[in-house]
Amino acid sequence: MGRAPCCDKTNVKRGPWSPEEDMALKSYLERHGTGGNWIALPQKAGLKRCGKSCRLRWLNYLRPDIKHGGFTEEEDNIICTLYNKIGSRWSVIATQLPGRTDNDVKNYWNTKLKKKMMAAQASLYSNITSSSSSSSATTTTTTTNTNLIHQTASPAPAPASLIIPTIKTETYTCDDFLAPSNEGSPASVPVNPSFMFGHKTPFFPLAGLVGPPGLKGSANLHAVSPHDDASTASSSVTMENSSNNYAKYCSADGPGGDDAFFAEFFNDYYGYQEKTGEGAPNQAALADKWITF
DNA sequence: AAGGTCGCCAACCGCTTCCTT
DNA sequence: AAAGGAAGCGGTTGGCGACCT
Numbered sequence: 188m189g190r191a192p193c194c195d196k197t198n199v200k201r202g203p204w205s206p207e208e209d210m211a212l213k214s215y216l217e218r219h220g221t222g223g224n225w226i227a228l229p230q231k232a233g234l235k236r237c238g239k240s241c242r243l244r245w246l247n248y249l250r251p252d253i254k255h256g257g258f259t260e261e262e263d264n265i266i267c268t269l270y271n272k273i274g275s276r277w278s279v280i281a282t283q284l285p286g287r288t289d290n291d292v293k294n295y296w297n298t299k300l301k302k303k304m305m306a307a308q309a310s311l312y313s314n315i316t317s318s319s320s321s322s323s324a325t326t327t328t329t330t331t332n333t334n335l336i337h338q339t340a341s342p343a344p345a346p347a348s349l350i351i352p353t354i355k356t357e358t359y360t361c362d363d364f365l366a367p368s369n370e371g372s373p374a375s376v377p378v379n380p381s382f383m384f385g386h387k388t389p390f391f392p393l394a395g396l397v398g399p400p401g402l403k404g405s406a407n408l409h410a411v412s413p414h415d416d417a418s419t420a421s422s423s424v425t426m427e428n429s430s431n432n433y434a435k436y437c438s439a440d441g442p443g444g445d446d447a448f449f450a451e452f453f454n455d456y457y458g459y460q461e462k463t464g465e466g467a468p469n470q471a472a473l474a475d476k477w478i479t480f
Numbered sequence: 481a482a483g484g485t486c487g488c489c490a491a492c493c494g495c496t497t498c499c500t501t
Numbered sequence: 502a503a504a505g506g507a508a509g510c511g512g513t514t515g516g517c518g519a520c521c522t
Contacts, residue, residue: 203490226507238512242508243491278510295487405515 200235204244206224208234212241213249247290258295266292267304 200208215232222228225238234241247253258266262284268282277289277296284292 201492237492239493239508240491247490275511289510290490297512298488346509 198235199229199237199240201237201240206250208236209244209249212236212244216245216249230343243290252286253288255291258300262287263300263303266296266300270296 204212211232215228219231221242222231225242226237228234229236229241231241232241234246265283266280269283273279275293275296277293281287281289281292444475
């Protein structure tokens, strides 16, 4: 037996709210408040609506401090940063944006911001691949981590021939990525725009690995390189920040395979230098590679 | 001008969390 | 501690307007 419905659906009005209903709900709430019970509220306010519907209408539309539309670049950045940190917890994200509702933020992300971000990231990825293909293998180019969202006025789409790698799984926590150490590091680590790898989980949150020494914790992620095909789906990279200045990564197919791709990626995008020999932590396995930053 | 498509957003649905008894 | 119910939340849907052909 399922759960009892919150109201009698045959006796409640659904669909768009009329100005009269808005007025009735607003004036009731301004005079009496919710009374701590949304379920009983519609009847008291003379509305043939479900309590949940009243609550939603008030929270998302009628509240006096609500802002609609016109998201600023600053708000865009906050949303993107928080989305990368905590995912689709819209109510948490909305608390950082005064006057915005979780529904508003969610709609804005789904209809505009997501596409904007993906386009910018595709553009960046395109730039990386084109620059790396035209430079030697020993390039030391460091890519500046600028704001991807507003970096390009009209980001170019990725060429059709571009093979975009796909994240298979990710194992990390935002605390691991973003929590500063307790030993005098800045209050917050600069959040890097994440790198898009495919369509399913479009962010590649290496943010925590960029920043001052002392960043605490580890950041593990798994991705497959674009060199892979479906038959080598097991190939992945695991990366962890294992000391102040080094991060270890190892790919499943070892040296000479996708290692080359990841080394190129880390170098081009983050300016990481592969580090071997003196100064590098002891290598636990042959496939381990160390990068320094 | 008409029909089709797309994008936006308000509202709904159902699951989870929290609170009260 | 368990159960029941309300609130909170995120995913999804449907209607409407704008734009395109």
